Amino acid sequence: MNYDNIEVQKAVPDASSMIETFRAIGYNLETAVADIIDNSISADAKNIYIERIWHGGTSIITIRDDGHGMNGEELINAMRPGAQNPLAERAETDLGRFGLGLKTASFSQCRKLTVLSKRNGYAPIFWTWDLDYVAQTNEWNLIKWIPDEYKHALDNQTSGTIVIWTDLDRVLPLSTSEANDKAKRKFSNSLERVRQHIAMTFHRFMEDKIVNIYWCGNIIEPWNPFFSSPDENFTDTPAPQEGISGGGTIKGFVLPHKSRVSEYAYKAGEGMNGYPAQQGFYVYRGKRLLLAGDWLGIFRKEEHYKLVRIQIDLPNTLDTNWQIDIKKSKATPPANCRDQIEQYAKKIRSVGEDVFRHRGKILKYRAGQDFQPLWLDKTKNGKWSFVVNREHLLIKSIKEMAKKEPDHAIDTLLKFIEESIPTKAIYVKETHEETKDSDKQEIQKEPFSDMDMNLIRQMLRQMFDNQINNGKTPEQSKSLLKTIEPFNNYEELIEEL
Ligand SMILES: Nc1ncnc2c1ncn2[C@@H]1O[C@H](COP(=O)(O)OP(=O)(O)OP(=O)(O)O)[C@@H](O)[C@H]1O
Ligand SMILES: [Mg+2]
Structure with missing residues (x-):
């Protein structure tokens, strides 16, 4: 398209509403801190220090690094939303992309973002984005402000950067009193999640000794999701990369x-x-x-x-x-x-x-002999079910026991069955089938669909006769049987009696 002869009209974003919009990108405290650490790692930091200072509603979170830092011009550029074009090619080790993270991550948690930075050979320099000031003036202006206690935060370093978050309104209400123990505990807990998130997110940098990250003075130990500890072979790698x-x-x-x-x-x-x-x-x-x-x-x-x-x-x-x-x-x-x-x-x-x-199966290999499951997983005509293993030694001895103490034997059998119903395996099979291709799908057998009709007739007859012997009329006995599971499903058989 040729833009030469086209009329134009400026439509500048409204500073106060635009900067508030940056707050809504959906970070949480963990992802926000991680985004700041990305910048420190991209700046070749060897050490990164996360600190929190509890002052109730005026608590502070800082992230300091010993990376290459920024001079005055670089810092102002860094504070600009859209500091770099997302389409620009980045160094292989650069963790950034959008030129936004420093601002969006910080504003998601706090109303004041201060950055103090120092490049080797330059004087330290600082600037602050204050959302309240932007809201008041509706201008994209940084302010020359830093919390007093941080003015000299980089004096002992040749280079580096400290990011300071104050007015943490998204972490805790600004009115929180310093003596509020419950709020203090909540603050610590949310920061404990930050520690765990950092241990996981940057574990490879920590393991490779590219960077050490400290949490209130203590080094954070990496957490490797594929964990292998020296004394335990923690992972099985079933497939090559x-x-x-x-x-x-x-x-x-x-x-x-x-x-x-x-x-x-x-x-x-x-x-x-x-x-x-x-x-x-x-x-x-x-x-x-x-x-x-x-x-x-x-x-x-x-x-x-x-x-x-x-x-x-x-x-x-x-x-x-x-x-x-x-x-x-x-x-x-x-x-x-x-x-x-x-x-x-x-x-x-x-x-x-x-x-x-x-x-x-693993137990079986360990014992070096055949494993006897009490329940067998059976498939017939594409339908699966679990059946009690009649060959199991326990079932055989209960049969023996039944010859002398029938009541006790039946109780024992029922007890073992109740305790060993393979609920977990059934759950696994049931949910697994849903995710299989439909042509390979096997469905669970309907209860009683394989039941021998003669066995049902025989049991019905026996129960019916017992009722009659106890003085019930045939009608009474039949209506009773219709309320007993599973006979309620066989009304025609009951009517035949
Ligand atoms: N700790 C730091 N040390 C040195 N330079 C930094 C540091 N933090 C930020 N910068 C500079 O500020 C720029 C802007 O940072 P910002 O996080 O906003 O965007 P980004 O990292 O480029 O991209 P992304 O939006 O993907 O994070 C960075 O590109 C970097 O040049
Ligand atoms: Mg970044």
């Missing part, structure tokens, strides 16, 4: 069954939200975790896949294809590799399901 068409790699892991590792290791592998929630894809962009346990809309989370975790590694050149969002917490596989990812994941998921379900 595969290249994703269009770029990136995929690698599946199945964590071992609870019965194969120590309680400590199992607990450590659980993660922030527990095994069932942590299953799924783990999408990394330049080693930084974007998504931790998400099936990307391809599958649903289900109990029996809770040990499955699949690592996807992407370079930042694929940001557009994978629709990476500003918060760096979403990704969508492009159409051209979705099928491949789905097929790969299906293989890992089926191994994962086996490990989850067949703990019994």
Whole structure:
């Protein structure tokens, strides 16, 4: 299109409403802090310090790094919304994309964002975005303000940056008193989640010693979703890494069954939200975790896949294809590799399901002899059911017992059956079938659909005769039988009596 002779009219965004809109991108405290840490890592920081200072409603959160820092001009540019064009090519190690994170992440949590920075050879420089001031003036103006206690925060460093969040109105009400213990505990708890999120999001940087991240002076230990500890072989890797068409790699892991590792290791592998929630894809962009346990809309989370975790590694050149969002917490596989990812994941998921379900098998290998299940999984004409294993030693001895103490034998049998109904296996089968292709689908057998009619007739006759012997009329006995499960389903047989 040729724009030469077209009339134009400026339509400048309204500063006060636009900057408020930045607050609504949907960060939480964890993702917001992670976004600030992205910038520190991109600036080659070796150490990053997260601190919180409790002052009730005027509490402060700071994130300081020893990266290359910024000079005056660079800092003003950094504070500009849209500091860089999202289409610009970025260095391989740059975790940024939109030129927005510093501002959007900060405003999602606080009303005042101060950045103090120092480049080697330059004087330290600071500026503040104050949402109240922007609202009052309706102008995109930074103010020359910094909380007093931070004026000298970088004096002992040759370079670096500190991001200071004050007026944390999204974390706690500004009117909170310093003596409010409940609010203080809540503040600590939300920051504990931040610590866990950081331990997970940046675990590869920490493991590779690229950066140390400190939490109130203590180093944060990395949390690796595919955990392997020196004394316990924590993960089974059932499939080799595969290249994703269009770029990136995929690698599946199945964590071992609870019965194969120590309680400590199992607990450590659980993660922030527990095994069932942590299953799924783990999408990394330049080693930084974007998504931790998400099936990307391809599958649903289900109990029996809770040990499955699949690592996807992407370079930042694929940001557009994978629709990476500003918060760096979403990704969508492009159409051209979705099928491949789905097929790969299906293989890992089926191994994962086996490990989850067949703990019994592992016991069998351990004991070195045949394992005797009390319940057998049976399929007939495409319909599955569970039946009691008549060959089981327990059933045989109960039959023996019945010869001498019939009442006790029946009670014992019922007790064992009640206690051992394979509810979990039934649940797994039921939910698993829903996700199978319809031509392979097997359905659960209807209760009593295989029942021998003669057995029902025989039982009905016996119960009917007992009632008559106890003085009931035939009509009374019949109507009683119609209320007894499962005979209520066989009214015609009752009428025949
Ligand atoms: N801790 C820091 N040290 C040095 N430079 C920084 C730091 N934080 C931000 N910057 C500079 O400010 C710029 C803007 O940061 P911002 O987070 O807003 O956007 P981005 O990182 O470029 O992209 P994204 O929106 O994807 O995060 C960065 O590109 C970087 O040049
Ligand atoms: Mg950024």
